[in-house]
Amino acid sequence: MPDSLVYDLKGLKCPLPVLRTRKRMLTVAPGTLITVETTDPLAIIDITHFCNEDGHSLEQSETLAGGHRFVIRKKA
Numbered sequence: 001m002p003d004s005l006v007y008d009l010k011g012l013k014c015p016l017p018v019l020r021t022r023k024r025m026l027t028v029a030p031g032t033l034i035t036v037e038t039t040d041p042l043a044i045i046d047i048t049h050f051c052n053e054d055g056h057s058l059e060q061s062e063t064l065a066g067g068h069r070f071v072i073r074k075k076a
Helices: 016-025 043-054
Strands: 004-009 033-038 057-064 067-073
Touching (some): 016 033, 043 057, 043 067
Antiparallel strands (some): 057 067
């Protein structure tokens, strides 16, 4: 299992980016970095809330042309 991966969720609308990110987090080892890319404008709120609720670390949040990129570290 790699210790970093990119998860492309562009084109999905709320709540799918968070639901799919949560499901993916179940399949990776603790400490893994996941880069999530979205186009949903609500993802900035939803992904931040998801990390806080589930105990993951939001390492980076970046606004891109037409979307966002989040780097999340799975809780240990």
